[in-house]
Amino acid sequence: MKDTTVRETSNNYLNRDLSWIEFNRRVLEEAQDAGTPLLERVKFLSIVSSNLDEFMSVRVAGIIEQMKAGHTKKDFTGYTPAGLFKRIMKRTAKMVADQYKTYRDLMRQLAKEGIIFTRYDDLNATQRKAMDEYYHEIVFPVLTPMAVDQARPFPLVHSQALYLAVVLMKEGDSEEEEPYFAIVQVPSILSRYIAVPGRTNRKKHEFIQMEDLIEKHIQTLFSGYIPVSVHGFRVTRNADLTLNEEDAEDLLEEIENQLRKRRWGDPVRLEVQKGIHPYALNKLIDEFEIISEYIFEIDGPLDLTYFMKLAASVQGYDHLRYPPIKPVYPHELDDVEDLFAKLRGQDVLVYHPYESFDAVTDFICDAAYDPQVLAIKMTLYRVSGNSQLIQALARAAESGKQVTVVVELKARFDEERNIAWARKLEQAGCHVVYGLVGLKTHCKITLVVRQEADGLRRYVHVGTGNYNDNTAKLYTDVGLFTSHKIIGEDASALFNEVTGYSAPHNWKAFGVAPTDMMEKFFEKIRREKNNAAEGKPAHIIAKLNSLSNQQMIDELYAASQAGVRIDLIVRGVCCLRPGVPGLSEHITVRSIVDRFLEHSRIYYFENAGDPEVYIASADWMTRNLTRRIELMCPVFDKQNVQSLINVLQLSLRDNVKARQLQSNGMYEPVRLKDAPPRRSQFEAMRIRSWKTTFPDNEAEDPKSS
Known part of the structure; x- marks a missing residue:
């Protein structure tokens, strides 16, 4: 008899907001993990609170607005706004209770170490x-x-x-x-x-x-x-x-x-x-x-976000923290006198925070001071409070270079800072553009146009993370430096579309949202599906922050049903239900929550034995694919392709901090029988050779994990 237990539409998908609560619970589990240094556990407890603040003020606020407007229609996961709100508040109340139970436990442990919170009395x-x-x-x-x-x-x-x-x-x-x-x-x-x-x-x-x-x-x-x-x-x-x-x-x-x-x-x-x-x-x-449903009675101090500062500032307790990491400067660029000459000869891939963000800063600064550079174009979404990049761009404009900066004023909770940066750049003579009406500019790209002996040449940096030197120490992201002709041409066309009136470009390398990125992803998924049907190697690996777009999930379901092996590494929200017989039995979903915030977006397609790998600014969310200017960029250099495969393999081999999504929507720790403990972030710190060799000299390909 055919299994029909998951054939109801409402049962084929996990709800986005309930999935987010499970993500924040995984953050709370880091605060509860006795193997994590004590003051780092305190930080995770603080992050739970700050995450919940944003979730309530944005996601829950939106659901309440729908309820007030009288919306009763179910979403594609089967929930009405009222039904979802009730479920969210119930789960949130349980999580907050667990959070404060953890708080009391951490206070006892801190007291044993000599860090005591006492009462005035x-x-x-x-x-x-x-x-x-x-x-x-x-x-x-x-x-x-x-x-x-x-x-x-x-x-x-x-x-x-x-x-x-x-x-x-x-x-x-x-x-x-x-x-x-x-x-x-x-x-x-x-x-x-x-x-x-x-x-x-x-x-x-x-x-x-x-x-x-x-x-x-x-x-x-x-x-x-x-x-x-x-x-x-x-x-x-x-x-x-x-x-x-x-x-x-x-x-x-x-x-x-x-x-x-x-x-x-x-x-x-x-x-x-x-x-x-x-x-x-x-x-x-x-x-x-x-009303009472909106009220939380807290057994402890309100707003635990302040523990982040305490954990960072208390002196004399380094043994209760992670050992400091000193990012290495990318060896391809180290001691290079002429950065642009180096990039003419090879593409360079960087992996933050294990490799220093200084390489990105130096790229911008070198361009700002190089007399042969004619123009710098850059997108800015979230920038640090004292950014050298802003100063370099201002200096370049003051020296007569054409400097164009696309500043996203609508970056949530960074609006005021971005307004201040926009005004400073305008005062320095930069052309400041606020993007396109109705779309957030979320792509991360810099274009440098340089006059050289054989004519103009374009140099490009494309990244998965923001141009922010502070978060680059805390988030894992990848970036690509290249002078590849096709990428350079696409980069110029992208800026022309954002800053001027240009018809949609016929992209040679890029996939750009909201015009064609989603369709390009669909084409590659369907190609894997067809390859599987023909008996050719077919495999998809995607490392991203969130997966919530229904069309994308349906494409992945169809590929799984055709026999494509799909390994997803999704840090946060995931609406796809893996491991369902006849629907998603060939799909696995892992989440890694560890010392650094997993933030890189890397997409691998087996392509019948000729792998294609892309880095992108976009997750597989509806907002990224339809309401933002996003960018996916191919990695052409074979050595860099292998480096990114190594990064993916590190995550797929993690059996310490990885948790695997079950078909019921819950996450369980990954346990690989007879395998030694492998912690992907710590291995990435340990092996500086991730670009060329695999950990422990194991030559694995994606199919073997």
């Missing part, structure tokens, strides 16, 4: 005196008590800021009379944790939390009143921008206006400290017009 007299002085000299002048009554309406509560809800009685009032209510913002400009002077003969680091210190001195803000209760609360608002690009005369001004409106976004989550006074809770519910 547990301090000795000397310590209390020091904390009292700190409060009166540093904290008190910054605080602003805000009463809420008939004459003073509820003040604006900023999204994701920490506040104290204070219930008060007037001296002489009876307990039957209605209490008074006020809020106090915990100042974000000061540290959430305060170092306490050490106790006699104890070599330990003691801290108290800012909100605890304020609570113990709350009387100083409300003289003549008796504090009844003081509890923390925190609101998350809808942070998704609604842009009217068509009618906006100035996109930069429109985004600035929307950023101001973000402060007034509708509340989508209310976090309150466990035990909050019922009167205070009712006041908050009335003000934010929020």
Whole structure:
């Protein structure tokens, strides 16, 4: 009898948002992993909170908007907005409970190592005196008590800021009379944790939390009143921008206006400290017009994101951290006097953070100062706060070079920084372009045009990650330097399309979204499908961040049904359901969450024994394939192709941090019988020869893993 258990459309796909929750749970598992250094576990605990903040303010906010608009249609995974919201909040509540259970465990372990969070009431007299002085000299002048009554309406509560809800009685009032209510913002400009002077003969680091210190001195803000209760609360608002690009005369001004409106976004989550006074809770519910499903009661300090700074700043505990990694400079470019001469002779592939981002910075800087360089064109999506690249581009423009920079103003939560960079570049004489209406410019590419003895030559850098020297130390990404003629021509055409009025180009090398990238991927998947049907070698490996586009999933299902082996390495969201008989039994999905954020996008197609490998800025998500300007670039050099295959193999061999997606939507640790422990990121750090040889000198091809 034919198996029909997965033939329902709603059963063939995993939901994107529920899949994301499972991803954040994998991050939480890193905080729970006893094999991870203790302060690194604290960082992962912080990342869980920051991830959840963005998820609530964007994804959950969007679902709530659909519910308010009365949408009842099911998505392709079988969920109505209301049904999905209910499931999300249930799973999120469970994850938050587990997160704070982990928090308490980590606090106990930190205390054993001498890093102690203590209560004000547990301090000795000397310590209390020091904390009292700190409060009166540093904290008190910054605080602003805000009463809420008939004459003073509820003040604006900023999204994701920490506040104290204070219930008060007037001296002489009876307990039957209605209490008074006020809020106090915990100042974000000061540290959430305060170092306490050490106790006699104890070599330990003691801290108290800012909100605890304020609570113990709350009387100083409300003289003549008796504090009844003081509890923390925190609101998350809808942070998704609604842009009217068509009618906006100035996109930069429109985004600035929307950023101001973000402060007034509708509340989508209310976090309150466990035990909050019922009167205070009712006041908050009335003000934010929020229902119980939006409320999280937290058994511990609100907003654990501050632990990231603590873990990085506390001194004398290097044994509780990962050993520092010093990225090596790519050996092909090391001690090269003429970078452009080197790139005329060979393409160079770099793998961050194992290889230094300085190579990218040097490429831009060399171009900026080289008198033979006529033009530099570059896309910027997310840039660091003190970017040498920005300074180099400004210097190039000031020296008379044609410098064109496509700045994406709509990069979520980086809008203000990108506006500042755009203005600085314009002041230096750069041509700044904000991309195309309705599309985010997400591709990562730099084009350098240079006058040489035999004419103009183009040099190109294409990457999978942002031009950000800070994240390049934390994310795994690959980049390609090349002077390949066809890639250079396509790069020029791409910039012409983005900055001017050019008809869609007939790309010779690139695949570009939203015009033809998805169709090119489909063609390559279908080619593998046909090869499998003809008995030829057929294999697909894709390393990416997210997979949620239904059409792409259906193409992969069809290829699997034809017998194509498909290995997916998807760090985050995956809507494809692997291992289903008759549908996806030839598909595996792995996720790796480890020290560095897996961010590179690499696509391998067996092509009947003549492999093709591409690097790209795009994941297989609908937004990447249809609503963004994205780029996929072929890697032509055979040695670089093998290097990327090696990178893929490292991930496929990981049996320490890899987790495999099951057909039920859950992830289980990868366990390879009789195989030695292999941790892909640590092996990538250990073997600087990943470009030419495989770990342990094992000559494997993708089919053998």
